[in-house]
Amino acid sequence: MLDCAIIGGGPAGLTAGLYTTRGGLENVVMYEKGMPGGQITQSSEIENYPGVTGEISGMDLMIPWPEQCQKFGLKHEMVEVTRVSKEGDVFTIHKADGSVDEARSVIIGTGSRPRRAGFAGEDTFFGRGVSTCATCDGFFYRGKEVAVIGGGDTALEEALYLAKICKKVYLIHRRDTFRSAPNTVARVKRTENIELVLNAVPEEVFGDASGVTGVRVKMNDGATRNIEVPGVFTFVGYDVNNQVLLQEDGNFLCDMTPAGEVVVDISMRTSVAGLFAAGDIRIAAPKQVVCAAGDGAVAALQAITYVDELLSH
């Protein structure tokens, strides 16, 4: 029986692992299907993690985290969790290899994944010109022209990254203002090889057997424009990864919002005793590394208290 099962190995899960083990829980496993680090390892640059200055990538930021946790005894099991269920005071962790583990408490930190923008051709050409990871795939477009879709922090930061390696970046955004840090907007506007295509909605990505050859956008005034590029990078927000909470009867294990986020209180407690949620998956998540890490610590401290009380009865 595990004292605590942590589902997900991003900043929330890793910090929860650090705090549960260092805080005295003996038997803690973090489940992550591959190497821990999370979605942030795809970000080209982190400017807002406190105390970390200079140009640092998401991957570089995350590299020391697992080692720090393992020092205090956190175990990492490299398997995908398919479902978490609860009977009485015992949680069951169902794994993709068919085996199960039991745990007294669970911290869900499964995070989110890039949202599909929803234009025609997006699924057909995903991985063949349509991408959600500039640090992964920008390399294949060196010296070429690409399009970036979106107007938030991630879209602008990744447009700046792509502008350094590509000949030109078309930044396609449906409004004429950006929801991004003023500093980032200013940098985008003074980057010569970024062309702003504003008040424009992508309608279709088109291509041939080799992959994407362009994107057609519709402007607010009804006009359409074909932008011929081999690469289209979409950064239009995130969807939460809540599948592990879905039960066999079709209901979720705990209370969720209509958007699928886990409802928690200020202590990261869900509607189910012993079940905590941290990071992007929770209600009103700011979707920042520092916040996910903070959530992980809060959830871990609560889990320790919960397990202590459970065992003292």
Add this chain to the structure above:
Amino acid sequence: MGKYIDLTAANFEATLANGVSLVDFWAPWCGPCRMIAPVIEELANDYDGKANICKVNTDEEQDIAVKFGIRSIPTIMFFKDGKMVDQVVGAQSKQALAQKIDALLA
């Protein structure tokens, strides 16, 4: 202990010519590639003597990446007797990759 095979232009065709092979196209700067690196290592161990578990560093072997039209990494391709028969893009679980290898071995 099985070890994955690093593919280069020199050994690519000969390595994949016979049997079932998994080829992971990756690069050092790619977060999701790094995430599945230990999965590939485990698969190399599990399928030692049964399937070729291979990696292509797209940074160093750009000709191979171009030949297969790689535009996103990780891309994981499956070969049977030298012919590409299936592919997936993005980080996958070990179980998902093992299922594809098993289907080709059957």
